[in-house]
Amino acid sequence: MVMKRIFTAIGVAAAALALSLSASSPAAAAPVEAPTPVKSRIENAAAPDAAVEQRTCRARFAEGVNHRLRAEAESAIIGSIPAGTWVQTSCTRVAGGEYTACGVSSDFWMEVYWNGNWGHSAWGCVKDWEFTS
CATH class of the missing domain: 2.30.30.40 (SH3 Domains)
Structure with missing residues (x-):
């Protein structure tokens, strides 16, 4: 009976250690970012600063x-x-x-x-x- 309690305690401690290591790993800590949906084909086109130069x-x-x-x-x-x-x-x-x-x-x-x-x-x-x- 004593041996059973010792092995159960060791198993619980090992499981807790495994869970704490997996939760602190970089892969688990970094959330996966979803790609930003594209709204327009040319949204990122840069226009000049209007104060510097007037363009058409x-x-x-x-x-x-x-x-x-x-x-x-x-x-x-x-x-x-x-x-x-x-x-x-x-x-x-x-x-x-x-x-x-x-x-x-x-x-x-x-x-x-x-x-x-x-x-x-x-x-x-x-x-x-x-x-x-």
Whole structure:
């Protein structure tokens, strides 16, 4: 009976030691980070500091997009920009309402000049974007 208690105590101590070692190992301590979902194909494009240099930009869209009055999916449509058409744009993106278009979800919009009007179109649909000056 005494031997059984000694072996039980040794087993409990060994199990406690094993658990404490596994909990303090680097693999168990470091949480696995999930990848950040991609919201736009060009979200990381760097624009110049506006205070340093004023630049102009242009973009073209992968698909035909709505040209909206405001940066919101429910905003009035003031035109439609055909796919592949180069348009004058601002050199920065603007935050607005959430939308899903061109296979991505985002809340970033691009200020676009189209048919004599400034408006907004979905940043996630931009195929090509570049500085023009």
